[in-house]
Amino acid sequence: MNAPTAASLALAQNPLLDFSGLPLFDRIEPAHVVPAVDALLAAADAALEAVTAPDFPADWTRLAQVLDVATERLGCAWGAVGHLNAVADTPELRAAYNVALPKVTEFWTRLGADERLYAKYKAMDPARLTPEQAQAHRNAMRGFVLGGAELQGAAKERFAAIQERQAELSQKFSENALDATDAYAYYARAEELAGVPGDVRQATRAAAEAEGKDGHKITLKLPCYLPVMQFGTDRALRERLYRAYGTRASDQANCPEVPDGVRFDNTAIVREILALRQEEAELLGHPDFATVSLVPKMADSPAQVVAFLRELAAKARPHAEQDLADMRAFAAEQLGLADPQAWDWPHIGEQLRQARYAYSEQDVKPYFTAPKVLDGLFHIVETLFEVSIRPDTAPVWHPGVQFFRIERRGTGDAAPQLVGQFYLDPGARTGKRGGAWMDDVRARWLRPDTGSLQTPVAHLVCNFAEGVGGKPPLLTHDDVITLFHEFGHGLHHLLTQVNERDVSGISGVEWDAVELPSQFMENFCWEWDVLKRMTAHVDTGEPLPRALFDKMLAAKNFQSGLQTLRQIEFSLFDMLLHSHTAPRGSEGVDFMAVLQQVRDEVALLQPPAYSRTAHTFSHIFAGGYAAGYYSYKWAEVLSADAYAAFEEAAQTAGTTLDVVTGRRYREAVLEAGGSRPAMASFKAFRGREPQIDALLRHQGMAA
Numbered sequence: 001m002n003a004p005t006a007a008s009l010a011l012a013q014n015p016l017l018d019f020s021g022l023p024l025f026d027r028i029e030p031a032h033v034v035p036a037v038d039a040l041l042a043a044a045d046a047a048l049e050a051v052t053a054p055d056f057p058a059d060w061t062r063l064a065q066v067l068d069v070a071t072e073r074l075g076c077a078w079g080a081v082g083h084l085n086a087v088a089d090t091p092e093l094r095a096a097y098n099v100a101l102p103k104v105t106e107f108w109t110r111l112g113a114d115e116r117l118y119a120k121y122k123a124m125d126p127a128r129l130t131p132e133q134a135q136a137h138r139n140a141m142r143g144f145v146l147g148g149a150e151l152q153g154a155a156k157e158r159f160a161a162i163q164e165r166q167a168e169l170s171q172k173f174s175e176n177a178l179d180a181t182d183a184y185a186y187y188a189r190a191e192e193l194a195g196v197p198g199d200v201r202q203a204t205r206a207a208a209e210a211e212g213k214d215g216h217k218i219t220l221k222l223p224c225y226l227p228v229m230q231f232g233t234d235r236a237l238r239e240r241l242y243r244a245y246g247t248r249a250s251d252q253a254n255c256p257e258v259p260d261g262v263r264f265d266n267t268a269i270v271r272e273i274l275a276l277r278q279e280e281a282e283l284l285g286h287p288d289f290a291t292v293s294l295v296p297k298m299a300d301s302p303a304q305v306v307a308f309l310r311e312l313a314a315k316a317r318p319h320a321e322q323d324l325a326d327m328r329a330f331a332a333e334q335l336g337l338a339d340p341q342a343w344d345w346p347h348i349g350e351q352l353r354q355a356r357y358a359y360s361e362q363d364v365k366p367y368f369t370a371p372k373v374l375d376g377l378f379h380i381v382e383t384l385f386e387v388s389i390r391p392d393t394a395p396v397w398h399p400g401v402q403f404f405r406i407e408r409r410g411t412g413d414a415a416p417q418l419v420g421q422f423y424l425d426p427g428a429r430t431g432k433r434g435g436a437w438m439d440d441v442r443a444r445w446l447r448p449d450t451g452s453l454q455t456p457v458a459h460l461v462c463n464f465a466e467g468v469g470g471k472p473p474l475l476t477h478d479d480v481i482t483l484f485h486e487f488g489h490g491l492h493h494l495l496t497q498v499n500e501r502d503v504s505g506i507s508g509v510e511w512d513a514v515e516l517p518s519q520f521m522e523n524f525c526w527e528w529d530v531l532k533r534m535t536a537h538v539d540t541g542e543p544l545p546r547a548l549f550d551k552m553l554a555a556k557n558f559q560s561g562l563q564t565l566r567q568i569e570f571s572l573f574d575m576l577l578h579s580h581t582a583p584r585g586s587e588g589v590d591f592m593a594v595l596q597q598v599r600d601e602v603a604l605l606q607p608p609a610y611s612r613t614a615h616t617f618s619h620i621f622a623g624g625y626a627a628g629y630y631s632y633k634w635a636e637v638l639s640a641d642a643y644a645a646f647e648e649a650a651q652t653a654g655t656t657l658d659v660v661t662g663r664r665y666r667e668a669v670l671e672a673g674g675s676r677p678a679m680a681s682f683k684a685f686r687g688r689e690p691q692i693d694a695l696l697r698h699q700g701m702a703a
Contacts, residue, residue, distance in 0.1 A: 011039055016077045022421075022457065023080040023441065026395040033081050033096035040074040041107055047071070052116035058123035060133050064448040068501065071111070076442055078104050083439060083459060088397050089178065089431040098171065105167040109160045112147025132500035132675045139508050139674075142296060151283060159283050162276050169273050173249075174622040176264035177615075178433055180248040183264070187215040188237060195233040197362045200224065202468050220245050221428050223465035229343070230350040231362070242343035243610065250612035266615040273621055274589040277578060288580035293627035297512045298634070298678055305575050305630050312633060313568045313602055319561025319701050324604050327352055327559075342607050353558050359551035361476045367535040367544040370426060370464070370473040373480055376534020377487060380524055381406075384662030385495060385670070392421055400466075401425045406494055420444070420456040420494030426473070426483075428463035435618070436462040436482050438489035438518075443507055446499035456505055458490045471538055477552065480534075481525045488521030489514075495666060496673040508674025511628050515635035516642065516678070517670060523643040523698070526556060529655050557700030564699065565602055571630040573598045574620050578627040638682055640695035642669070645686060 011017060015024035016036035047070035050056060051063050078100075085097045111117065121141060126134050144150075148159040187208055193201050193216055204216035204224060211217065218224060218241065225245060232238055247253045249266040277289035286292045290302040299305050327345065330352045331337040337344055354360045378389045392405040402424045407416035423441070428434075441457035462482055467473040475483070492514070493505035502508055524530045528549055535544035573595050576582060583590045583597075595614055599606060607613075619625040642665065649658035668685035682690060696702045 011035060016080065019073055019076070022394045024395050025080065025084070025397040028080065028084060030090070030092040030096040034099050036077055037100040037103060040077055041103060044070040044074050044107060048111060048114065048117065051120065052114065058120045060124060060129055060137070061448055063120065069449045072501065079441065084397055086433045087425055087461060094175065101167055101171060102164050105164045106160065109147070109163040112143060113149045113151065113156060113160065115149055118144045118149040132498055132503055135675050136500050136502040136508065139502065146284065146292065146295060148284070155283055159280065162280050166273060166276050169269050170622040173266050173269050174433065174618055176249040176266050176269070177618055180253060180264040181220045181434060182430055184220045184244050186218045186240065187213050188218050189215055192234045192237045193228070193232060195231045197227055197231055199468055199474060200227045203465065206468065220248065222434065222463060223428050229346040232347065235344065238343040238347060239341070246607065246611045246613060248616050250615040252610045252612050270591055270614065270621060271588045274577065274591065277626065288578060290575055290578040290627040293578065296510060297628065298510045299512055302575055302579055306572065308634065309568050309572050309575070309630060313565060315696065315701060316561050316564040316568070320565045320604055323559045323562045330355065342605070345605065349559060353555055357551045357555040357558070359548065359555050361478070364544065364548060364552060365474045365476050366538045368475040368477065368480055369536060369538050370475060372536045373475055373483065373534050376530065377484060379533060380530060380657060381491065383657045384659065385491070385666045386659065386663065387419060388416060394423070396423065398425065400427045418455050420458065422458040422460055422490055422494060424460045426462045426464045427466050432463065434463055436486050438486045438493065440493055440506065443501045444496050444498065444504040445501035453499070456494050456496065458493045460486050460490050462486065474538060477525065481522050484521040484525055485518045488518035492517040492670055492673070495670040497671040498673045498675045500675070503674040505673045510678045512631040512634045513638060513678030515632055516638045519636050519639035520642050524656070526553065527656055529657065560699040560701065562604065565604065567633055569598055569602045571633055572602060574625070574629040575627055637692050637695050638690050640698050641690040642682070642685060644694040
């Protein structure tokens with residue numbers, strides 16, 4: 001017998017190649033990435049060759065036993081690497097990720113365009129498939145067409161090259177946005193922070209002290225940036241921060257707090273991404289990328305989406321105009337600002353909110369301690385969806401990460417049944433991408449190789465401020481809404497009862513419906529019965545007073561008109577940007593001209609000429625929402641209407657936490673996952689198609 005080589009021993013000990021349980025996040029090192037990816041790609045390539053051999057049967061299960069098992073392992077390992085790249089970025093990990101990225105992209109592109117594999121799927125008899133398999137088969141056939149499987153020769157080669165280059169550019173866009181945010185620091189004098197909440201002043205002072213610096217370290221991370229913009233009375237500081245934030249990763253980033261020559265400019269990257277997407281669309285026989293993007297979505301055409309957005313804008317505009325008039329009057333009469341500038345509006349809005357409702361986010365923040373909020377969230381989920389959530393153990397990438405398991409209660413003396421598990425990474429920190437998201441670790445799957453049921457696992461990631469002075473982290477009410485939103489995505493992935501991997505949980509769900517469960521959960525953040533049990537003052541332990549909640553509720557739709565127009569601005573910009581009608585110059589699509597065109601149509605407030613928000617619009621340039629950002633508003637119609645069923649139930653049950661309605665929603669929407677069209681799931685729950693009335697009512701814009 002030959003002795004094992006050093007290389008084979010290294011692979012045997014590589015944590016990315018250990019699929020015996022959960023990912024070994026505490027052991028994964030940058031040096032593990034490339035060897036593991038190379039080994040998994042070789043295995044996936046061998047599986048592809050095996051199933052595309054002439055004598056391999058065109059059988060769903062047989063193909064899954066060979067190819068799907070190999071590609072799932074590749075996907076899980078690469079998913080772990082990508083996750084660490086997002087939450088624990090280091091120069092070494094980034095370098096390893098970028099070496100492996102083109103190889104992984106090339107394989108997935110080649111797999112999706114393989115004519116031999118496409119022929120196997122075409123030869124399958126859908127009548128012999130289960131309903132779940134049939135839906136997955138339809139999705140796969142559509143995916144092959146969109147993946148270039150019907151292209152030939154040079155067109156096919158060019159399509160593959162486009163996919164690889166787009167992956168590289170999107171990664172660089174994301175890196176630039178992160179690096180530009182992390183590179184900025186301004187050390188403010190204490191007097192410059194007049195009006196800024198005490199916990200923020202304390203945290204910024206501690207951050208400066210940790211570096212041996214005087215003053216307060218101000219960064220562009222939202223838990224620091226936003227309170228300064230809302231509460232700080234120093235206009236010069238607000239202007240300084242506004243300009244730094246609004247010019248990140250752009251040609252305009254020339255603030256003294258960023259090292260010379262370090263701009264991380266995304267301008268050329270955006271232009272090239274847009275050009276490649278247009279070329280991809282034309283290769284596939286479509287007029288533009290917007291049309292390609294909508295093929296697997298609920299919406300029928302870009303024109304339908306644009307009409308939807310413009311109709312909603314028309315309904316919101318009168319309310320937005322009143323919002324702006326109120327702020328202008330308040331700024332002039334109470335703040336002495338006759339001509340407010342862009343960096344003044346967040347401050348004016350917060351001051352007006354406090355004056356009108358005697359309520360501020362800072363008034364409620366001490367009541368929302370992270371542990372109590374989490375306990376309240378779990379209570380809702382356990383009550384509505386008839387499950388239990390328990391602490392669990394797993395290797396993690398940071399000490400602040402928690403791990404939980406969801407169980408379905410057993411009947412009688414039967415043991416609880418594991419439904420799924422999830423990681424929760426709540427804190428903002430250097431090296432962690434901004435924003436909040438849910439991502440899957442693995443899907444529910446009746447494994448074809450072992451016959452055993454694999455339960456789903458998810459990541460829930462936020463960017464909240466850390467606790468200060470030994471106290472638990474305090475969340476704003478907006479933070480609470482964000483947590484509920486991401487948990488809604490998690491429930492969609494974790495509560496599925498579908499056994500076919502490609503349509504279980506969030507897999508296979510139309511992109512413009514995927515926000516339904518997340519936005520649905522946000523509604524509970526406005527229910528007194530819910531909030532009163534998820535609040536406890538950080539110092540006294542007292543729950544949120546009812547009088548303060550009433551002020552919050554009165555202020556709920558404060559500036560909802562302006563906020564709606566802002567979301568429509570983003571959505572319309574995204575859709576028109578990816579349309580063949582977008583203006584072009586010598587360097588390709590003039591995306592700043594598109595943005596200005598949309599602002600002229602929709603916005604009531606024009607930002608300064610130096611503003612470059614598109615340069616950090618990661619959703620559409622690095623996050624999968626290209627020609628799909630409208631999904632937030634589209635799905636909001638669905639989610640508001642779905643929640644209205646719970647409001648209707650509360651009229652007789654006395655609470656929106658109605659178990660019967662929760663069970664219907666769980667079974668019709670969450671458990672069904674992507675096993676059928678989203679509209680079919682919605683109609684199974686509501687008994688009809690969605691109506692916009694509930695959304696307008698929830699946002700205070702009903703006629």
